[in-house]
Amino acid sequence: MKVGLLDSLGARYGRYWAALLKELGVEVATPALPAAEALALGRQSLPDAPVQVQLALGRVLELGRVDAVLLPQTAPVYSDAWGEALVELLPRRISSLPPLVALPDGGREMVAAATELGQRLTGNPGRVRLALERVKPLANEKREDMPPLKKGSRVTVAVIGPRALLADTDLSGGLRSALEELGLYGVYASDLPAAQVAERGERAERAETAPLGEKELFGALKLLDGKSAVRGVILTAPAGDAAHHAALERLAGKTHKPTLLIDVDAGQREWSELEAFRDRITVDAAARPAGPEADA
Incomplete structure (x- = not known):
């Protein structure tokens, strides 16, 4: 049996799944x-899809004949059909895809999903139990620390967006370079400790019924919003992703700091509005010296 394993969509536990498959x-x-070639494959088939979906589809298509493809679950926002049901929607839009399996990317559900996957692939409970025991250390939640909030003389900005965008350098690499060239230091939501983001996400309005992606975006913003070193907030939506753009528009009203909302496409390296935003927050930074960090 041959199984494809995607490392796109902001996957954090690729090593765990790769090791499990090997043990099985x-x-x-x-x-x-x-990435550019894979993205071209995806765009040719789904020109109207969000960029992260196009890239994931291109990765699936390039694998050719496999018995199944494993990919990480994504955290949806409101009205986010792709985020809620990616593995169901893709086969409806594109015929002849191999079976797609969405797997938890961390959390308590991961071991249960691994058990079910092992049974599905091997039908051998004993081998599955042994494989799970051997890869167990890789399932442990990693110790995560807050990234530095200052870097030299650069002005710090919080960069908030879905993990599927920010953690994938094939998609966000151009933005990262653009911020550096403008003398800005970005603290990215995808680099924040997941447990702290989740804790603050539970403080969101109607958190008990809100989609996970909404809570993650809110939690990341609130983790950085109260930090005096952070002079502005850049909200980043994947190109073509109306659901995330709308979610980030709603989020913009939950901070009093200067805010800029942009769409980010793969390979994009320039945003005309970034320079003016840099100038605005640089003036603010010069006028308001940073004090002790506040607790968010």
Whole structure:
């Protein structure tokens, strides 16, 4: 049996799933095309889809004949059909795809999902139990620390957006370079401690019924919003993703700091509004010296 394993969509536990498949005796296929070529494949098939979906589809298509493809679950926001049901929607839009399996990317559900996957792939409970025991250390939640909030003389900005965008350098690399060239230091939501983001996300309005992606965006903003070193907030939506754009528009009203909302496409390196935003917060930073950090 040959199974594809995607490392896109902001996957954090790829090593765990790769090790599990190896212990189960399953041949693993991983994408190898340059991101631009994989994205072109996805865009040709789904020109109207969000950029992270196009890239994931391109990665699936490049794998060719496999028995299944594993990809991480994404955290949806309101009215986010792709985020809620990616593995169901893709086969409806594109015929002849292999079976797609969305797997928890961390959390308590991961081991249960691994057990079910092992049974599905091998039908051998004993082998599955042994494999789970051997890869157990890789399932442990990693110790995560807050990233530094200052870097040299650069002005710090919080960069808030979905993990599927910010944690994938094939998608967010151009933005990261653009901020550096403008003399800004970005603290990215995807680099924040997941447990602290989740804790603050539970403080969101109607948190008990809100989609996970809404709570993650709110939690990341609130983790950084009260930090005096953070002079502005850049909200980043994947290109073509109306649901995340709308979610970030709502989020913009939950901070009093200067805020800029942009769409980010793969390979994009310039945003005309970034320079003016840099100038605005640089003036603010010069006028208001940073004091002790506040607790968010």
